[in-house]
Amino acid sequence: MPTQYRFCFGPWNISPGQDPYGPPTRVERGFDWKLEQLKKHGFDAMMFHDDDAVPDIDSKSWPQIQKEAKALKKRLDGEGIAIEMVAPRLWFAPETIDGGYTSNDPKHRRYAIERSKRSIDIAKLLGTDILVLWLAREGTYIREAKSGRKSVDLLVEAIDAMLAHDKRIRISIEPKPNEPMDHAYIPTIGHALALAHLTRDPKRVGCLIESAHAILAGLDPADEIDFACAFGKLWSLHLNDQNGLKYDQDRPFGCTNLRSAFDQVRALERNGYGKKGEYVCFDVHPFRTTKEEHWMDHLTNSRRTFLGLVEKSRSFDEKAAAALVKNRDYQALDQLVIEHLLG
Ligand code: GLO
Ligand code: MG
Secondary structure (H helix, E strand, C coil): CCCCCCEECCCCHCCCCCCEEEEECCCCCCCHHHHEEEEEEEEEEEEEEHHHCCCHHHHHHHHHHHHHHHHHHHHHHCCCCCCCCCCCCCCCCCCHHHCCCCCCCHHHHHHHHHHHHHHHHHHHCCCEEEEEEEEECEEEHHHHCHHHHHHHHHHHHHHHHHHCCCCCEEEEEECHHHHHCCCEEECCCHHHHHHHCCCCCCCHHHEEEHHHHHHCCCHHHHHHHHHHHCCCEEECCCCCCCCCCCCCEECCCCCEEEEEEEEHHHHHHHHCCCCCCEEECCCCCCCCCCCCCCCCCCHHHHHHHHHHHHHHHHHHCCHHHHHHHHHHCHHHHHHHHHHHHHH
16 A cells, blocks of 8 residues: 655744844744644644743743643644654753763753653653654764763663653654764764664664755765664654755755655655654755745645655656666666656
């Protein structure tokens, strides 16, 4: 049976256009408006940072957090929108200036672990068993500032504490090689899955692939997908695009390299991604130039391109391709793909 894909994004993907050199270019909208847009455009689920779900989380008591998380769950249930994952935002607070789990300050490491446990509690209240760890500041600006070896131990210790905190939670590590750090400790899916094996329950530690992050690591996102799926560990997905080794661009899916996007979709298809309820999420941002009336287009276009490429993948002449592979005629195979994409 062909997969019926379900789609998702996070409130941060309707961003107002600020960059390090200039202010927003669109008036920031509140959560209600974003949820309305998600529904109006037929998306199925939303991703949440812990403080997207409960704003100003650090200043709130546990009873207050519980109350707000339960109210959010009730509201999304009422709207028929699922909650795909929760992620602790460990890169904003003063306690995480030098990293969370790998900070050189033990008090700050404790903050990161406690905050992650709270995120797990919120995930539980919101009805998802996936905690995404984008390890934003777990790395260094200068290599001598931290010990790489000790950092691995600290990451394992932190993940072990999370696994012990809740017997059902699954941790999905989202690797990224750089930005905001010069070098991050968990830059690729291979690193994430190797780290999983050092934890107390490797079965509950998997990964999330973001296309742009794989490209920034000099890797082919389709190969990363196949690799993760070979371990049964691809539990979430951030599709987008990236034009070379620059700042993280979060461009619409297929915007820069349509062929690579086709290969990613083919990899998802051959691995049956989505059949166990996994969502296709787009971690994309509008261009800074985008006008308010076009504010959702990067998301709807990404989905449109994705679905177009599903069709392309299903209608690809696999028999002809296999014959060309058998004959080692990769030149003709190359052209077969190009002409198929040209339509
Ligand atoms: C940034 C990441 C970020 C995460 C999100 C979920 O490069 O892609 O958007 O996916 O914060 O943790
Ligand atoms: Mg992402």
